[in-house]
Amino acid sequence: MVLEGFSTFQTILLGGAAAFATFAIVLLYRVVRGPTMEDRVIAINAIGTNTVVVLALAAAAFGQPGYLDVALVYALLNFLASIAISKFIVERGGVL
Amino acid sequence: MSETSARILVPVGESSTFRNTAAYATREARRVASETGEEATVHFVYPVRWQLVDELERSASEEVADILDRARVWAAEDLDYDDDGEIDDDGVPVSIETAVVGEDRYLFSPSDFADVLLEYARDRDLGRIIVDPEYQPGGSAPMLQPLELELSRSDRIVEEAPVDRVVERGRFPSRSNLSKALVMFGASFSFYLLLAGVLDTFNLLTGAVSAGIVTTVFSRITFRETPKAGRLLRRTGRFILYVPYLLWEILKANIEVAYIILHPSLPIDPKIQRYRAAIWDDLSVTTLANSITLTPGTLTVDVDRDSLVIHSLTGSARDGLADGPLERAVRFIYYGRAAARIPSPRERGTVEDESVPPTPEEP
Amino acid sequence: MTPLEYLVSGLVLAGVFFGFVAVVGIIRLPDLYTRAHATSKSDTLGTVLSLGGVVLLFGADVAAVKTALLLLFMFITNPTAAHAITRAAYEQGIEPWTADDGGGD
Numbered sequence: 028m029v030l031e032g033f034s035t036f037q038t039i040l041l042g043g044a045a046a047f048a049t050f051a052i053v054l055l056y057r058v059v060r061g062p063t064m065e066d067r068v069i070a071i072n073a074i075g076t077n078t079v080v081v082l083a084l085a086a087a088a089f090g091q092p093g094y095l096d097v098a099l100v101y102a103l104l105n106f107l108a109s110i111a112i113s114k115f116i117v118e119r120g121g122v123l
Numbered sequence: 124m125s126e127t128s129a130r131i132l133v134p135v136g137e138s139s140t141f142r143n144t145a146a147y148a149t150r151e152a153r154r155v156a157s158e159t160g161e162e163a164t165v166h167f168v169y170p171v172r173w174q175l176v177d178e179l180e181r182s183a184s185e186e187v188a189d190i191l192d193r194a195r196v197w198a199a200e201d202l203d204y205d206d207d208g209e210i211d212d213d214g215v216p217v218s219i220e221t222a223v224v225g226e227d228r229y230l231f232s233p234s235d236f237a238d239v240l241l242e243y244a245r246d247r248d249l250g251r252i253i254v255d256p257e258y259q260p261g262g263s264a265p266m267l268q269p270l271e272l273e274l275s276r277s278d279r280i281v282e283e284a285p286v287d288r289v290v291e292r293g294r295f296p297s298r299s300n301l302s303k304a305l306v307m308f309g310a311s312f313s314f315y316l317l318l319a320g321v322l323d324t325f326n327l328l329t330g331a332v333s334a335g336i337v338t339t340v341f342s343r344i345t346f347r348e349t350p351k352a353g354r355l356l357r358r359t360g361r362f363i364l365y366v367p368y369l370l371w372e373i374l375k376a377n378i379e380v381a382y383i384i385l386h387p388s389l390p391i392d393p394k395i396q397r398y399r400a401a402i403w404d405d406l407s408v409t410t411l412a413n414s415i416t417l418t419p420g421t422l423t424v425d426v427d428r429d430s431l432v433i434h435s436l437t438g439s440a441r442d443g444l445a446d447g448p449l450e451r452a453v454r455f456i457y458y459g460r461a462a463a464r465i466p467s468p469r470e471r472g473t474v475e476d477e478s479v480p481p482t483p484e485e486p
Numbered sequence: 487m488t489p490l491e492y493l494v495s496g497l498v499l500a501g502v503f504f505g506f507v508a509v510v511g512i513i514r515l516p517d518l519y520t521r522a523h524a525t526s527k528s529d530t531l532g533t534v535l536s537l538g539g540v541v542l543l544f545g546a547d548v549a550a551v552k553t554a555l556l557l558l559f560m561f562i563t564n565p566t567a568a569h570a571i572t573r574a575a576y577e578q579g580i581e582p583w584t585a586d587d588g589g590g591d
Contacts, residue, residue, distance in 0.1 A: 036491040043498040043536060050509040057512050057521075065518045065575040072567050073512060073525045076560065077505065080536045083553060084498065087540045092549035096318070099552065102559050109567035113574040317555070320548035377504060377531045380523060384511040393520055395582055416526045416565035422519065423565075424572045434519045434572065434582060 033088075040088035044081045051077040068112050075105030127280060128250025129156035129163040134170060134240055135194055135221075136258050143286035144255040145194055146201045151253070152217050153202070163217040167194040168243055170225040170236050191221040220247075237273030244279055251280040300342070306355075307342040308334050361456045368452060372418045380420060383436065391436050399430045400450055407457040414449045494539040501536030504528045517583035518575055526568035533560045 033041065054077070057070035079102045086094035133148045135141065148165050156163030169187050198219045225239040244252060252274055258267055275281045312334035319326040383391060400411055412423040412431060420440030425432035435441045487495075511524025537557040544550035 034487075036487050036495065039495045040498060043502050046502045047505055047536075050505050053509050054512060063518055063575065063580060065571050065578075065580070066521060068571050068574075069518060069521055069525050069568070070512055072564075072571070073508060073529050076525070076529050076533055076564060079556065079560065080501070080505070080533050083537050083540045083556065086549070086553075087494075087543050092544070092547070092552070095549055095552045095556065099318075099556055099559070102556060102563070106559075106563040106567055110570050113567075113570035116574040117577050317548075317551055320552075373527070373531060377507075377527055380511070380527050381504065381507040384507050384514065384524060384528070389514065389516075391515070391520060393517075393582055393584060395519075412569060413562065413565045416569055417530060418527075420523065422523050422526060422572060423569050424519070424576045426569075432576065434522075436520060436523050 037088045040084050044084035044088065047077045047080045047084070051081075064116055065113075068109055068116075072105060072109045075101065075108070079105070127155050127159075129153075129159065129161040130247070130249045130251065131165045132240065132244045132247075132249040132252045132279075133165060133167050133194075134236075134252070134254060134258055135167045135190060136169070136255070138255050138257040140257045140284075140286045141194070141255050142197060144253065144258075144284040145197045147284045147286060148253045149198045149201045149217055149219075151251075156217065164220065164249075165198060165217060166220045166222060166243070166247060166249055167191055167198070168221070168240060169223045170239050171223055187223055191223070195219050195221055233269035234273045236270050237276075240274065241277050241279065244277075249279070251282070254281065254283050256283050256286060304338050304342045308338040311337045358456060365452055365456050369414060369417070372414075372449075376418045376420065379440075380436070383420075392438055393434060393436055394441065395424065395432060395434050396441065396444075397430055397432050398444070407453050410456065411450060411453045414453065415444065418443075418449065490542065494543045497535050497539030497542070501532045501534075501539065504532035504535065506532075508532060518580070519572055519582045522568045522572045526565045530561065530564040533557075533564070 051074045054070045054074050058067050058074070061067055079098045082094050082098035082101065086092055086098070129152050131148050131152050133144065138144075145167070152163040152165050155161065169191055171187060198217075202217055222243065224243050225236075240252065243249075254267070254271055254274070256267075271281060271283065312330050315330035315333055316322060316326060319330065383389070400408070408426060408431075412426055415421050415431065415433060416423050420436035421444050422434045422436075423431055424434050433444065435444065505528070508524045508528035511528060512521050515521045515524060534557055537553055537560065541550050541553045541557065544553060
């Protein structure tokens, strides 16, 4: 089972990316369900992590190193968002 | 304790006004002694923040010895100098002592520093504590005021030496600030060039400007201690040794967690424990906390000074933690090989159950 | 496929496996503390394995260095984020689930 126009190896990389993308979608269940704010943040953080992997795998499969810059920035933002939301939860908006 | 005392304790540290504080202390000791006939003595005491175990920390202990020597020499000079005006027959002798305290425990907070100082004062019967206004216990964290507060809770007389503060700070970069800035600049510049990927004039120029901005804004707050090339290299080297070990542990942890998660009956027995680590500074606590999070079924929930609140997934994970291999590894990275040989947390009895989470603070 | 490609495929597939474990964990585990275990460990390893594969693939290239940086960054930030979130929960006073609470939620 090989995607048209791609080598077996590229198909594997893209398949990996597709798997991680699917995981991200499944994680949306936890984001919606909760039950606490923290559960949602954990799930969103995991979605972000998966997105970074998808970007990196796509960069490898398409031979586009430029995607990696996007992944780096995305990783930074993902981390900052988790930290910021956690801080926000603890301080109830007092500081931020 | 009388109104004043000729038996004086002076906490010592690297400070620009220490010369004057030492002079003030000896002068006061002599003055009070000549008034009350008490035996005059000045103790210069250096509270050390780390245990001096590593070869590297030994060079730090030489620094400490150096500072104390200087204090002793200055005090001796001051005693002669004060004499030259009126050479008093009753030129009261002032004995000068120096000491290093706190080697056998971790000094973290101002109250820890106050405790060792007060203990020393009590043992030697020193009634008065003179604090240098520029004294920074434990590096650059602003701890002086809380320290003075803690000290003044005792029955000793506590005062700040009335010396002029030198206001050169900020205008001229000190050697410490310069090395902080250099390390910071080097790191951010090379990171920039790495991301740019091409070494042309444009990237070098914009990189230098960005690194310059980052350095001016952040170099003061990034480091707590002055970075020293030797220590930095050694720590990096030992950290590189640590990485394969950590990776192996992570792999084991993951297979365990994967088994638990995929097991139909979900065999978990979570519990929260509090655990005091024998680790002192921010960087090593961070390393330990993150390593714990990454390895066998344990997750750092909260860190308060050296005590970590840890959520563990299974009983075997708890046992692994109490054996303390990670703690030893982290001590190895930051304090050297000798420091790695310590009893496990279980043997030290520093693990306890934290059954009830703190009550929520409702606004 | 070259041997390198086999190796990279292996790493990516292993990464996918641990990513899968993380997802199952986040969906299945009973409370947020235990779910944080799944993100901080399984997800980190899944990420690190996949990114490691990409590093090998790019070989001696700036792209490989960038991916390695990304890998290192994920390695440091993932547990830190999990720590920040659980600490927020802990300070809010959310009770952790214990075995006494019974199976499943």
